[in-house]
Amino acid sequence: MRAPRPRRRRPGWLRLPRWTATLTWKAALFITVMCCALAALLGALVHAAVTAQTVSQSREKALGKLTEVTEAYEAGEPLPPYAGVDPPGLPGSLRELAVGGERGTMVSTFQDRPIMWAAGPADGRALAVYIDYSLSVRTITGLDRAIVGSSVLAIGATLLVGAFAVTRVTRRLHLTAQVARRISAGDLDARVRDPRTEDPTRPQDEVATVSAALDTMASSLQRKLLSEQRFTADVAHELRTPLTGLTAAAELLPEGRPAELVRDRVRTMRSLTEDLLEISRLDAGSERVDLDVHELGPLAGRVVRASGTDTEVRIVRDTCVETDRRRLERVLGNLIANAHQHGRAPVVLTVDGRVVTVADAGPGYPAYLLEHGPARFRTEGGSKGHGLGLTIAAGQSAVIGAVLRFSNPADGPAGGGAVARLELPASPPPPGCPQA
Incomplete structure (x- = not known):
């Protein structure tokens, strides 16, 4: 049977700080990640919808102008400045589409400006028009900035509210843990006393349930320990009287091995009784030091x-x-x-x-x-x-x-x-x- 491999420890520079193990940090990280994911999803959906609507409006406008220019071209009228046959700057793919007998649109940059092209067939060549697309680009860019700004603001606000809510819960958990440590150290009077547990009409959450269970356990433990302490003290006190009589009777026995055994057992019982009395005083906390x-x-x-x-x-x-x-x-x-x-x-x-x-x-x-x-x-x-x-x-x-x-x-x-x-x-x- 192959022995299990020893677990490798991470190098010091790969270990996360201790505060990253806290519930507050984990909750804040979870809230941040979820808010970022939700903001990115909503932003992408809004960006896609607005961009599609803007492009559709510009495409319809460009195709409408292309129809007007095509009618003027067929009537032999002069073309407007924003139209031409195989004009410079027309994208090659759109030119090939128009020469092939189909109409189409495309956004590109012409003379350092974003424009919307629309092209169609004209006697084996490409008849094209273009319209300014700068306003649409500025609209989309402004929308993206608004989405990013509102997302950052929403994430920050959600993170603050979430951190406040989580901190209230972790503060109660820390108080419960502190009381549990005090109880384990011997302070049996320590209690959490969560206000939610003292008022039965208030709804209780999981932290309140744990606090109530801890208080109930501490009370039960205190009652049992006090009962044991009283029992130990009572037994020790009750034993002192018969032991005193046994000690006196043992001293009256004639010298010999039986008398020595009896005296030894009496001394042992007396020592045990004194130990029990001392423990009962220590448990009661009634000891005072003489420094x-x-x-x-x-x-x-x-x-x-x-x-x-x-x-x-x-x-x-x-x-x-x-x-x-x-x-x-x-x-x-x-x-x-x-x-x-x-x-x-x-x-x-x-x-x-x-x-x-x-x-x-x-x-x-x-x-x-x-x-x-x-x-x-x-x-x-x-x-x-x-x-x-x-x-x-x-x-x-x-x-x-x-x-x-x-x-x-x-x-x-x-x-x-x-x-x-x-x-x-x-x-x-x-x-x-x-x-x-």
């Missing part, structure tokens, strides 16, 4: 030591950042725990100015996480965990204004695997702090 200036290198070192893991710390460039220390430690702690739980050693934490990376040499992040970000209660394969650690890390990063990105570079600090990159917001460091 202070901290030196990033020592802070990262304390987090690694508190994790009790074999994590290498590399300080490329140390600096001071204005952030919430507790939340930043929570983010870094979750990233380190995730690297050890789902990755492989070595795990390296690197501080390079305002950027902190946590890398491991494991199989890397799953595809869904790289594309859509962390998702709670979702993990790949049979790996242990609930997907809450990275979800909390991403939520707390957003609270402190940091940007958290995930990637699987082949040449990461730990030799490949997964890399979490945390970029803290810029802030001028106070005197005495390292400069990034």
Whole structure:
């Protein structure tokens, strides 16, 4: 089976600008092309009709004079100045037609003027008359100019009206797209609220239908998410009371392997409950930051030591950042725990100015996480965990204004695997702090 050929890319000088892909430009181009085609068709029809009428009138006039001249020639009377037998300037084809015994007419130029010739047979020669055709030529030329001018004016007016109408539609489409982006970014209160959808008596077009569907979808999504958030918060709060009792009861058990297993499971459930409560607070948007200036290198070192893991710390460039220390430690702690739980050693934490990376040499992040970000209660394969650690890390990063990105570079600090990159917001460091 033959492999498909790779698609060739157009050279840079053949690529159209980005604005040519807009609906406004396409509509304007379509309107212009259609107006030009319609104007050309109508202009050609009018030009052909008027030219045929003008030529017909001049031909009848010339043939009428030819009849008068023929009668005078047959009566032996002198011919008028505009007539003659084989006169100079008579077109050869018309002369041959008259010598052949037929009458005919033809427009040509004689003495730098357009004239209409009419010729007929006269004793084996051509008897011809001519009339001035300048007025007819000026009439046709003036008509052509009027057609071109009116066509340009009509095209311009139609283009302005069409562009105004299309712009109103595209403006509504841009508003709908903007609201959709706000919803995807987490602003579930964003709505289009198209006036056509709020008044049922007004006719709705396709844009209004899309706007109404988007608003309905956003409202439904908001209700479901709020219901899930309330459920998560309620479950976590309800679990805290029995877990407190379980913790106290586990401490009363006699020392031994069963007691250790029970205490370990209770600690796990307690940690999961606290994670659920933290996620519910992040979802509710009720978190408030406690900003202070901290030196990033020592802070990262304390987090690694508190994790009790074999994590290498590399300080490329140390600096001071204005952030919430507790939340930043929570983010870094979750990233380190995730690297050890789902990755492989070595795990390296690197501080390079305002950027902190946590890398491991494991199989890397799953595809869904790289594309859509962390998702709670979702993990790949049979790996242990609930997907809450990275979800909390991403939520707390957003609270402190940091940007958290995930990637699987082949040449990461730990030799490949997964890399979490945390970029803290810029802030001028106070005197005495390292400069990034």
